[in-house]
Amino acid sequence: MTELHGLVAREAAEANRAAPALRDDLVAEALRNAGMLVRERRSTILEANAGDREAATGKLDEGTLDRLRLDDARVDALAAQVEAMAEIEPLEREAGSWTLANGLRVSERRIPIGTVGANFEARPNVALDVAGQLLKSLNTAVLRTGGAALRTVTVLVDDVLRPALESAGLPPGAVGLVRSADHEGARILVSLPRQISLVILRGSGETTAALARLAAENGVRTLAHAEGGGVLYVHGSATPERALGLVDASLDRLGVCNRLNLLLVDRAASGLVAPIMEALREKGLEVRGTVDGALPLDRSLGFEWANDAERVGTVTVAVVEGLEDAVRVANEETSGLAAGIVAEDEDAAEAFLDGYRGTAAFWHAPTRFTDGFELTGAPETGINVDWAPGPRGPVTYRDLWLRQYRIVGDATQRR
Template sequence: MTVVSESVSSVVAACAQAAHRAAPSLAAAPDSAIDGALSAMAGRLRDSSPALLEANEVDVSAAVADGMSAGLLDRLRLTPERLASMASALELLASTPHPPRSTFVRDLPDGLKLYERRRPVGVIGANYEARPNVTIDVASQLVKSRNAGVLRTGGAALGSATALVRSVIAPALSDVSLDPAAIQLVPTPDRAAASALVSQPAHVPLVILRGSGETTRTLGQEAARHGVRTLAHADGGGVLYIDADADVAVALDLVKRSVDRLGVCNRLNLLLIHSSVYESVLPQVSSLLDALNIAVSLPPHNHPIGYEWALDSTREATVTVLPVSSAAEAAEVANRETSGLAACIVTTTRATAEAFMDAYTGTGVFWNATTRLLDGFKLLAVPETGINIDKVPGPRGPVTYPDLCLRQYAVLPA
């Protein structure tokens, strides 16, 4: 259990209380105000680009001086192109229809009618890695779902996140007469603030957890002790299986497109190759990855098969390779050895693809398509708060604004 100082606890509690007070402003807001706030965020993001890039450069320079790895720096860095993409995503989200707040279910005896209603949670917390874009992604999803929020980011991105909240999010809420205090950013880089965030059940009953596996699992356990529910994105690592009947050119293209960014959870992490083509395909794969400056870990491995390289700052430019005897074994290995985030099969045979897709139990399964597609924006055309890989009922896969609600049954007279 993490020891949280009184000062850190007080800072987080103050954020939680402020968001709690502001939550009714969002809950009662009309659709036009919610979408107006998101549109205003897009406009302010564009207008504030120079200042945002300047604040981000301070974060990046400090991270470089601290020896941050290339993959983590890629996550931390903002560019004009990334800011433009973030603004476009906000505009798209603003134009996306709202789910109905009340849906008729059926008639009941005695002339009564049953409705299912959607209600906001109130305040949702989010603890996430040092990625400035996630500040906008999460905040926008919370606003769209009419939830207030308390955000806590990795210390390396705190300057960038602060600039985004002060220059984009808060003033955009004010632009449409919504309470700007609805989205709070924990102002301390102290890691203990994450533990404090999952210890506020009265004000923050649900917390989205993103980041490295062990840290996120520990926070989930702390949250459970305090009666706080979590949506956790703890582990990642995409799997790609090259079948005996694969089109090798397609397979090589997917391998290349699956390692375009090494610091993300849905990148290629484990490459499985059918044993009958292993000797012929492996040299081609190795040559391709070598040209991309990516190492190949071959058997016998001195690490777990599903080891997530994206979290290894010293060896993130690595892919694990393993021969398997069939699509069934490939699915079994993916189920047993990895987090269950996503897996792809490369094959020209439909029956083999369907057997693999039926056997794999993870969150996303792909046929002749890269696992990099397991992303809220790429799949669902809206930003995500994270990817939930829990094996229990509830939102699974990319979590977006329709998932951030409570179900309420209402019985009314006809």
């Protein structure tokens, strides 16, 4: 066992010991305290963040540096974020109950998982966001951030979250941290099945996918957000106004997983290709694909351009032969994050929604709404695109539980 393995295991063990102490009222108090401490310790947080940014300058692209950066307004947003989490209704613990013919009373309960790991990108706000949701669901946490944000996240854990927990009468070790910038820390996090049975993996690309594979080899479940990219299918019945409006609304931001990535145009809607191409050019975007005016596609059809910092301003546009072809492409050649249709034909829209197997299906709405807070009113830990039972799509604190049956009898029941 390496020294780092031992350090991570100790953080996990401390979090496991803290788990039984969590209660809804005390967690809410701790989150309110955390908001207050963020404001009180603003200068310490900003100083740590300045050190992170200085060390990262010249190594990270401008978009990543901006996500790393904190200023007064963003610190205020951090405080507001945990305070808002404190006021959200706690998870309802009983999902249902019934009485069997033999008199046994059965209830289906939602119980905490225990300690949950979280590996996320170098964004300081994610530390408070994920920790807040795990605590809200009465789970403890072991966090691991991208090395570029480690100074800032360490301050947020040691000077904000842990003191906030302690002042509410809770064990400060309920939030642990992988205290190393070495990527080996992430691999260890997904290799401790007896202490951490579930790890939330945020981020995109092969690194996250590799961690998910390693977790599976070690018997650790993951909620992984490794790929994204929204799809929009323009049906033959689509009006120009709605098609162009949805294209515009889907591209308000480029470096996010739920923006328009692949635009599928039905051959029957080929008259809309020229105005769509013009709209994309006016936004300064590069278009790749199989329509007139597009550059040749040098990646797979569903390649997520938001993952490529050098080519984030790219959209793929391709012609499909009909609705069945569009559904096939969305299901087989993309991540399964989200897909939408623009169509005046209601039967066609319903057929698309029924046929698509991804996490969110849209009709006359942009895939940008594939977001936990937008859809459910609660922040998300990430978007799970697994093709298996369990929480899919935006994962919030409401999804972070285990099912337990509770059975009460009178000692007379026999099988």
